[in-house]
Amino acid sequence: MGLSQEADRKIEEIKAKYPNARSAIMPALYMAQEELGHLTGDAIAWVADKVGVSPAHVMEVATFYTMYYKHPVGKYHFQVCRTLSCAIRGAKELTKHLHQKFGILPHEVSGDGMWSYEEVECLGSCGTAPMCEINDVYFENLTPEKLEEIIKELEATQPDIRYSTLKDAIGAGMKNTRSEVI
Amino acid sequence: MSEHLQILLKDIKEPDLHTLEGYEKRGGYQTIRKVLQMDPLKVIEEVKASGLRGRGGAGFPTGLKWSFVPRDTGKPVYLLMNSDESEPGTFKDRVLLEKNPHLCIEGMLIAAWALQSNWSCNYIRGEYAYPYERFNNAVKEAYEKGYLGDGVFGSSFKHDMVTHRGAGAYICGEETGLIESLEGKKGQPRLKPPYPAVVGVYGCPTVVNNTETLATLPWIMQHGGSEYAAIGTEKSTGxxxxxxxxxxxxxxxxxxxxxxxxxxxxxxxxxxxxxxxxxxxxxxxxxxxxxxxxxxxxxxxxxxxxxxxxxxxxxxxxxxxxxETTDMVEVALNLAHFYAHESCGQCTPCREGGHWIEKIFKRIAFGQGTERDMDLIKDLCKQIGGHTICPFGDALITPALSCMKKYPDEFKIKIERALNGNPVKATDLHYTF
CATH class of the missing domain: 3.10.20.600 (Ubiquitin-like (UB roll))
Incomplete structure (x- = not known):
């Protein structure tokens, strides 16, 4: 059990870019996560095998960093920034909205596998607070109302939200929440 | 609206600035061509003369940092750009990476030439997917043009550049934490000395500079160190x-x-x-x-x-x-939560103390504190400060101590509520979910 042939090929390319192949552990974990949704035992074994370290070492790395998911997350995973600048501009209301809307606690996944959310630490978007990251896309200058609009749009069109595939996948309503800090 | 001299943000609103064409159209990649003709040691002298200090937070003189790199070890020298911008309230490097990535690359090339480094890496925090994509595309463009790789700008200088994504750990902004992370490990900082300039990535001499610091280099090398030193104050130049x-x-x-x-x-x-x-x-x-x-x-x-x-x-x-409406007890709690969450777990005072401090602030915020809680926090801070491998321990205690010192009454009022049997309801808290 491993990853796709494409992943097998790409990881060799990545390893060659670094002075030491061990540096490829983090990129490899991202590749596995992107294919499998979260880091399964197979994913850990694949990374260990490709990079030439023990699965225990890979697990140690995977559990240290918060952006590697050790458990499944929803198709749309909301990360509300809770640190100071967002907090004093109303981040709590966003989390409260998600809690009420989805009826789940942080880190839980809704029954249909669509939604999950958590509070995270400073996302470097303090000038456009409060904000929320959905998968790896920032949505800024939010209010609970704007967040609700976004959720409705996600429900209706179910786009693939990742930066690499984003382009025109999202509707105008959502685009407006991507703001420029300059 | 700004009447201030714009070294880094000049042209930042131009929609095509992030492309190689847009950057070159506005004079980009001219300075590096000139620099590649210079003696690398002269470049270091010029940066020293500029008085430029590290923009990541520590403010250490950049030229001096470079001069610590030994040149006769026979080992390669590595250059790392620290774009792991995670300090709450900071989002300046993001703008440079998103809007002017080629300026960052040119700055990295100048530093690479000065240090005679053939390999550099930009470590970008994991959450910055968009800045990562922008910077990575810029690196690709530079490779296609022959500005990176074998024979940079037609010279005999070889330089390869990699973009590396972090994965959500604040501590990787500390330079030795960043190095550990880049080596494929947990980002736990190293004891210093030895400093990275001598023993860095994979045991080789390494310079770690902040994004903004490196992005300033093209201007300094174009206009000269003394002209940069003339801006700002005597000790804080530019x-x-x-x-x-x-x-x-x-x-x-x-x-x-x-x-x-x-x-x-x-x-x-x-x-x-x-x-x-x-x-x-x-x-x-x-x-x-x-x-x-x-x-x-x-x-x-x-x-x-x-x-x-x-x-x-x-x-x-x-x-x-x-x-004026800000609740300083909750500010202290909010930041205590941040530091408790982000401690790398290596040193006991920080790993344990961070959570203790958060717990005590939490009970004060909920109106369940006791009279001795403020002293207890001060005591904990005393045991954390200066007793950890990296400066995170000091960073952790700073907001806790300063909020209590400057707004003691706000803490006392909440503690008195507790003594009067009048706790705060969770729904009454302003910032805590």
Whole structure:
């Protein structure tokens, strides 16, 4: 059990870019996560095998960093920034909205596998607070109302939200929440 | 609107600046061609003369840092750009990576030539997917043009550049934490010495510089170190990016000459306090520096020395403004939660103490504190400060101590509520979910 042939090929390319192949552990974990949704035992074994370290070492790395998911997350995973600048501009209301809307606690996944959310630490978007990251896309200058609009749009069109595939996948309503800090 | 000299943010609003064509059209990649003709040691001298200090937070002189790199070890020298911008309140490097990635690349090439380094890496925090994509595309463009790889700009100089994504750990912004992370490990900082300049990535001499620091180099090498040194104050030379957030009308990233008065910055750049409220306090340089109250800001300027004299630090330039309605107990709790969550877990005082401090602030915020809680926190801080491998321990205790020191009454009022059997309901908290 491993990853796709494409992943097998790409990881060799990545390893060659670094002075030491061990540096490829983090990129490899991202590749596995992107294919499998979260880091399964197979994913850990694949990374260990490709990079030439023990699965225990890979697990140690995977559990240290918060952006590697050790458990499944929803198709749309909301990360509300809770640190100071967002907090004093109303981040709590966003989390409260998600809690009420989805009826789940942080880190839980809704029954249909669509939604999950958590509070995270400073996302470097303090000038456009409060904000929320959905998968790896920032949505800024939010209010609970704007967040609700976004959720409705996600429900209706179910786009693939990742930066690499984003382009025109999202509707105008959502685009407006991507703001420029300059 | 800015009348300040714009070294880093010049042309930043041009929509095509992030492309190689857009950057070259505005004079980009001219300085590096000139630099490649220079003696690398002369480049270091020029940067020393500029007085440029590290913009990541520590403010260490950049040229001096470079001069610590030994040149006769026979080992390769590595250059790392620190774009792991995670200090709460800081979002300046993001703007450079998103809007002017080629300026960052040119800066990296200048540093690489000065250090005679053939391999560099930009470590970008994992959450910055968009800046990562922008920077990565810029690197691809530069490779296609022959500006990176074998024979940079047709010279015999070889330089390869990699973009590396972090994965959500604040501590990887500490340079040895970053190095550990890049080596495919947990980002736990190393004991110093040896410093990275001598023993860095994979045991080789390594220089770690902040994004903004490196992005300043093209201007310095174009205009000369002395011209840069003429800007700002005597010890804080040049311009600096400040990322302003909080209760202000115009949050954003602003470039001002160092030495600019803080009150002018709040009035002119930040557009004053939101909804016409009164200013309560600011955090001038990211959450790890002490709070400054409104009445402490008169005559204080945005430069390393002036802010230090006022009892705080310039840090990363993460400028957080709070209005009169801000609950300082909850501010202390919010930041204590941040540090407890982000501790790498290596040193016991920080790993355990961080959670203790958060727990005690939490019970004070909920009106369940006891009379000795403030002393207990001070005692914990004493046991953490200076007793950890990296400066995170000191960063952790700074907001806790400064909030209690500057606003003791706010803490006492909540503690008194507890003594009177009148706790705060969870729904009454302003910032805590």
């Amino acid at each position: 311009t600096k990016l400040f990322s302003a957030s909080g209760h202000i009308n115009k949050p954003g990233v602003y470039e001002v000459e160092l030495g600019y008065p803080i009150l002018d910055f709040i009035k002119n750049e930040c557009g004053g306090i939101l909804d016409g409220k009164e200013l309560k306090c600011i955090i001038p340089g990211g959450s790890s520096v002490p709070v400054l109250k409104a009445d402490e800001l008169e005559g204080v300027n945005l430069d390393y020395e002036s802010i230090q004299a006022a009892g705080s630090m310039l840090g990363s330039g993460g400028f957080i403004v709070m209005d």
